[in-house]
Amino acid sequence: MTYVRPKFRHPELQKNKLGYTVDYYEGALSTLCAGCGHDSISASIIQSAYEMNIEPHKLAKLSGIGCSSKTPAYFLSNSHGFNSVHGRMPSVATGANLANRDLIYFGVSGDGDSASIGMGQFVHVIRRNLNMTYIVMNNGCYGLTKGQDSATADQGSKNKSGNVNPFDSIDLASLAIELGASFVAQSFSGDKSQLVPLIKAAMNHPGFAFINVISPCVTFNNNVGSTKSYDYVREHIEATSTIDFVPQMQEINVDYGQGSKKHVTMHDGSLIELRKLSDDWDPLDRQSAMNAIMNSKSKNEILTGLLYMNQDVKDLHHTLNTTDKPLNTLTKKELCPGSEMLKGINAGLR
Amino acid sequence: MEPTDINNPEYFHKVVDCQNACPAHTPVPEYIRLIAQEKYTEAYMINWDSNVFPGVLGRTCDRPCEPACRRGRVEEEPVAICRLKRVAADNKGDVKKHMPQAPFKSNNKKVALIGAGPASLTVARDLAPLGYEIHLYDEQRLGGGFMRSQIPSFRLPESVLNEEVNYILDLGIHTHFNHYVKSLKELLTKDYDAVFIGSGAPKGRDLNIPGRAEASANVHIGINWLANVAFEHITKVGKKVIVLGGGNTAMDCCRTARRLGGDEVKVVVRSPFAEMKASPWEKEDAAHEDIPIIDNHVPKTFVVENGVLKGMTFEKVKAEYDAQGKRKLVPAGEPDVFIEADDVLIAIGQENSFPWIERDLGIEFDQWEMPKVDELTFVSTNAKVFFGGDAAWGPKNVITAVAHGHQAAISIDLMCRGESLTNRPAPHVNLVSQKMGIHEWAYDSAVVEDIRYAVPQADKILTLKDRKKEVELGFDDKTAFKEAERCLNCDVQTVFAADKCIECDACMDICPTSCISFTENADETDLRNMLKVPATNLTQDLYVSDALKTTRVMIKDENVCLHCGLCAERCPTSAWDMQKFFYNVTKAGKGCASH
Numbered sequence: 001m002t003y004v005r006p007k008f009r010h011p012e013l014q015k016n017k018l019g020y021t022v023d024y025y026e027g028a029l030s031t032l033c034a035g036c037g038h039d040s041i042s043a044s045i046i047q048s049a050y051e052m053n054i055e056p057h058k059l060a061k062l063s064g065i066g067c068s069s070k071t072p073a074y075f076l077s078n079s080h081g082f083n084s085v086h087g088r089m090p091s092v093a094t095g096a097n098l099a100n101r102d103l104i105y106f107g108v109s110g111d112g113d114s115a116s117i118g119m120g121q122f123v124h125v126i127r128r129n130l131n132m133t134y135i136v137m138n139n140g141c142y143g144l145t146k147g148q149d150s151a152t153a154d155q156g157s158k159n160k161s162g163n164v165n166p167f168d169s170i171d172l173a174s175l176a177i178e179l180g181a182s183f184v185a186q187s188f189s190g191d192k193s194q195l196v197p198l199i200k201a202a203m204n205h206p207g208f209a210f211i212n213v214i215s216p217c218v219t220f221n222n223n224v225g226s227t228k229s230y231d232y233v234r235e236h237i238e239a240t241s242t243i244d245f246v247p248q249m250q251e252i253n254v255d256y257g258q259g260s261k262k263h264v265t266m267h268d269g270s271l272i273e274l275r276k277l278s279d280d281w282d283p284l285d286r287q288s289a290m291n292a293i294m295n296s297k298s299k300n301e302i303l304t305g306l307l308y309m310n311q312d313v314k315d316l317h318h319t320l321n322t323t324d325k326p327l328n329t330l331t332k333k334e335l336c337p338g339s340e341m342l343k344g345i346n347a348g349l350r
Numbered sequence: 351m352e353p354t355d356i357n358n359p360e361y362f363h364k365v366v367d368c369q370n371a372c373p374a375h376t377p378v379p380e381y382i383r384l385i386a387q388e389k390y391t392e393a394y395m396i397n398w399d400s401n402v403f404p405g406v407l408g409r410t411c412d413r414p415c416e417p418a419c420r421r422g423r424v425e426e427e428p429v430a431i432c433r434l435k436r437v438a439a440d441n442k443g444d445v446k447k448h449m450p451q452a453p454f455k456s457n458n459k460k461v462a463l464i465g466a467g468p469a470s471l472t473v474a475r476d477l478a479p480l481g482y483e484i485h486l487y488d489e490q491r492l493g494g495g496f497m498r499s500q501i502p503s504f505r506l507p508e509s510v511l512n513e514e515v516n517y518i519l520d521l522g523i524h525t526h527f528n529h530y531v532k533s534l535k536e537l538l539t540k541d542y543d544a545v546f547i548g549s550g551a552p553k554g555r556d557l558n559i560p561g562r563a564e565a566s567a568n569v570h571i572g573i574n575w576l577a578n579v580a581f582e583h584i585t586k587v588g589k590k591v592i593v594l595g596g597g598n599t600a601m602d603c604c605r606t607a608r609r610l611g612g613d614e615v616k617v618v619v620r621s622p623f624a625e626m627k628a629s630p631w632e633k634e635d636a637a638h639e640d641i642p643i644i645d646n647h648v649p650k651t652f653v654v655e656n657g658v659l660k661g662m663t664f665e666k667v668k669a670e671y672d673a674q675g676k677r678k679l680v681p682a683g684e685p686d687v688f689i690e691a692d693d694v695l696i697a698i699g700q701e702n703s704f705p706w707i708e709r710d711l712g713i714e715f716d717q718w719e720m721p722k723v724d725e726l727t728f729v730s731t732n733a734k735v736f737f738g739g740d741a742a743w744g745p746k747n748v749i750t751a752v753a754h755g756h757q758a759a760i761s762i763d764l765m766c767r768g769e770s771l772t773n774r775p776a777p778h779v780n781l782v783s784q785k786m787g788i789h790e791w792a793y794d795s796a797v798v799e800d801i802r803y804a805v806p807q808a809d810k811i812l813t814l815k816d817r818k819k820e821v822e823l824g825f826d827d828k829t830a831f832k833e834a835e836r837c838l839n840c841d842v843q844t845v846f847a848a849d850k851c852i853e854c855d856a857c858m859d860i861c862p863t864s865c866i867s868f869t870e871n872a873d874e875t876d877l878r879n880m881l882k883v884p885a886t887n888l889t890q891d892l893y894v895s896d897a898l899k900t901t902r903v904m905i906k907d908e909n910v911c912l913h914c915g916l917c918a919e920r921c922p923t924s925a926w927d928m929q930k931f932f933y934n935v936t937k938a939g940k941g942c943a944s945h
């Protein structure tokens with residue numbers, strides 16, 4: 001077997017603005033099962049970071065435990081990384097982010113990691129609106145521990161050993177919207193043309209950005225009767241819109257004549273261009289987003305695309321009024337402002 | 351696009367770039383793998399079957415395979431295919447026992463071959479075992495044609511040539527050496543069932559400029575001079591030598607002159623250096639032997655004083671190109687240049703010449719005095735007379751002559767059996783899965799990053815002293831192994847089964863060289879632009895699958911596939927498989943007809 005991925009790349013690969021070809025954003029050769037949806041998501045992350053001209057050392061990838069949480073080893077090997085405890089990625093991300101607000105925080109989790117053991121952490125990181133991208137690679141099972149049903153497995157979904165799941169599932173996207181997440185999207189590992197612009201927009205979003213990506217576990221949950229199999233997802237997928245992310249600096253060249261096209265301007269002037277497919281939905285309106293999810297659920301459809309976005313929120317640093325500099329750049333002068341200052345503070349506490 | 355028909359053997363044949371480019375379609379990767387396994391005898395026999403002269407070609411081949419080699423598209427340099435062939439020849443064991451053993455049962459047919467170069471010798475080798483009585487005519491005293499008279503011994507030792515010529519002569523060939531065929535008419539009155547003309551392109555071009563006649567004692571036609579050196583009629587040359595011409599003959603002339611006493615040998619060529627016809631490695635070898643190549647100089651006169659050649663004058667030119675890129679040499683406007691010389695060798699091209707073929711034998715000649723020869727069957731307009739090698743369409747090279755020989759032999763055999771010449775035998779093909787288990791393949795799929803290894807050369811001081819001392823030493827077995835490992839095994843094909851594909855993207859994501867895309871179908875031009883990396887190399891095919899469940903298709907751009915097998919390893923359903931494709935051109939009397 002080829003244990004090492006050959007170093008040769010296509011000689012005509014294009015360089016991004018930083019002068020890197022896409023392979024600069026790759027990671028180690030994946031050890032996941034052949035055909036695992038998670039590998040496709042890794043490929044989309046690599047593509048997004050390349051297209052966003054991200055300097056790898058300006059990004060930190062964080063994860064918990066699970067096949068999904070292993071994937072940071074398989075992308076962006078030139079970036080920082082922290083593989084934390086099961087379900088505890090959000091607290092590590094919070095700590096890191098508070099210490100150095102200048103990095104891009106990219107969290108990867110699984111449905112088990114987020115919806116079971118890590119649920120407590122998940123809801124609070126949303127509530128606090130930590131500035132990060134949070135991807136759940138959702139396969140409806142605990143892949144790493146051999147495929148037990150997870151909390152996102154749909155009621156009635158059959159697993160590989162033929163057992164039907166009796167419990168209702170947790171819908172992570174609705175939950176995120178409910179808890180006030182300011183960017184919520186849903187996608188499918190097998191649809192890179194949708195997933196890549198979503199990841200790019202999420203990374204550009206100045207607050208908590210959540211993407212729930214259905215990602216079939218080819219080994220334990222790709223059987224007939226499973227609602228997370230490649231075939232089932234493909235048959236039931238319903239996109240809100242097609243999506244394109246137009247970064248701030250790029251010359252915007254859009255045809256505003258078409259009625260079905262909608263532009264969402266981001267905080268920095270970047271555009272999200274949506275070619276709407278369903279009319280009764282407005283991504284800027286929380287209620288309509290919730291309705292759209294509910295409606296498609298009742299029709300057994302999996303709604304994908306950008307579901308909801310709110311540009312008008314304050315991230316955790318803003319709420320806590322923290323220093324605007326990474327802690328490691330603070331000097332003695334700022335950290336020890338002197339006895340006069342201390343006196344003043346003490347006086348204020350009397 | 352329509353789905354690719356992989357049942358047509360030419361599709362996968364084209365993927366094996368080297369084999370496809372080889373005029374004789376030698377199964378290159380197959381023998382390279384055998385060399386890596388130290389199975390030199392087997393590697394030799396694969397070559398012998400296809401190209402008849404592995405030892406000769408492993409040293410002298412024009413190597414059309416190498417510019418075609420996929421490795422050259424992935425990194426700087428192709429695999430040293432040619433020099434690996436020599437490794438098989440140098441290290442082989444007893445090969446003769448694997449060859450057909452004379453005497454053969456006669457089929458009562460007689461064939462005359464005119465000229466004992468590689469083309470005729472190939473016809474002899476293919477037909478003799480079928481029972482044909484072969485009569486081989488050559489004006490020289492030994493067989494080999496230009497391989498003997500032109501290719502100098504420091505590139506091709508006589509012993510190597512003799513060995514491989516003798517393998518053929520030992521098949522019971524009737525040789526008529528020292529026999530110049532003066533009249534084809536006369537030959538045709540004998541009871542030959544077929545005549546093959548492999549007489550080469552034996553006439554060197556002359557240069558008729560002022561002073562040529564007066565200087566004639568010291569002015570030589572390159573190919574005649576080389577033949578005279580080979581047959582030891584000439585043993586020395588003046589100290590100062592000018593070689594005119596920029597092709598491989600000029601390179602052989604100048605290097606030979608260096609060995610016969612030429613201390614100051616200069617090559618003078620009309621065209622710019624970069625556009626010379628000589629192969630890059632021949633130019634390098636000349637430079638290594640301290641031979642300057644003076645370009646953009648057009649010969650004007652031979653300067654003779656008191657009946658003695660003093661040198662030549664040249665006009666300096668420069669190249670100008672019109673809108674179509676056509677080159678014109680225009681005067682540079684500088685004073686003429688005089689270069690001293692004791693001897694001048696003219697190596698400015700060769701021509702065919704058939705003074706011995708009467709024009710009333712039903713063999714039609716065109717306006718350039720070239721015979722009309724069918725490109726598929728090599729038959730002339732006389733159904734009994736066939737042409738091949740340089741005699742058919744002008745000077746080419748040994749491997750082309752061999753390829754012609756195989757096809758002409760097939761035609762002669764078909765003709766003698768009363769069958770249609772266009773009923774060509776189909777190639778022998780085979781496609782076998784290389785899967786041995788999970789993550790286990792029957793071929794070494796790892797891709798090494800080594801850059802091309804150089805072939806060591808003998809000490810220049812020694813080689814310049816002795817015309818017969820071979821310059822190249824050949825790879826030793828260790829270096830040969832490393833060089834062999836550079837081969838990407840392009841014959842291990844990526845075979846796709848659309849009905850098994852679940853469109854998980856795993857192959858597309860893992861492929862190091864971005865060969866694989868899944869997309870809606872379109873016409874070829876659009877498709878080429880819709881891929882992960884646009885497929886700009888139009889000489890390389892797109893492998894198009896049947897429609898998949900989502901109506902999309904799998905498109906693989908064959909251009910820079912490393913044949914690493916990662917796509918097949920990553921595929922959860924074995925929709926991809928790595929299958930070894932063996933393709934061999936069927937030789938005379940060996941196959942069934944293609945239709």
Ligand SMILES: Cc1cc2nc3c(=O)[nH]c(=O)nc-3n(C[C@H](O)[C@H](O)[C@H](O)COP(=O)(O)OP(=O)(O)OC[C@H]3O[C@@H](n4cnc5c(N)ncnc54)[C@H](O)[C@@H]3O)c2cc1C
Nearest residue numbers: 465467468469488489495496531549550739740746747748
């Ligand atoms: C200087 C030089 C160097 C070369 N180096 C290389 C090289 O490194 N690699 C390579 O691949 N190719 C090389 N070539 C080209 C190669 O030698 C020829 O393309 C090849 O030998 C052609 O083979 P052939 O069978 O057509 O005929 P030839 O090899 O030309 O043989 C024809 C034979 O027919 C004989 N003959 C002709 N007319 C008659 C007649 N009427 N009666 C009897 N005998 C006759 C000739 O004497 C000759 O022996 C070189 C050519 C030259 C001139």
Ligand SMILES: Cc1ncc(C[n+]2csc(CCOP(=O)(O)OP(=O)(O)O)c2C)c(N)n1
Nearest residue numbers: 066067068086110111112113141142143144
């Ligand atoms: C504290 C703790 N509890 C339990 C486990 C066992 N465990 C490892 S991975 C995993 C579930 C992972 O599921 P998910 O997050 O969906 O990842 P997947 O493998 O499906 O991608 C569990 C329960 C653990 N590693 N640590």
Ligand code: SF4
Nearest residue numbers: 033036067143217218
């Ligand atoms: S067990 Fe499932 S989730 Fe884990 S690597 Fe294999 S296919 Fe992917």
Ligand code: SF4
Nearest residue numbers: 368419420837838840
């Ligand atoms: S890499 Fe090997 S098989 Fe491929 S073209 Fe080159 S020599 Fe031939």
Ligand code: SF4
Nearest residue numbers: 861911912914915917
């Ligand atoms: S063998 Fe497969 S993975 Fe390897 S380069 Fe070729 S298409 Fe890509």
Ligand SMILES: [Mg+2]
Nearest residue numbers: 110111139141
């Ligand atoms: Mg899971």
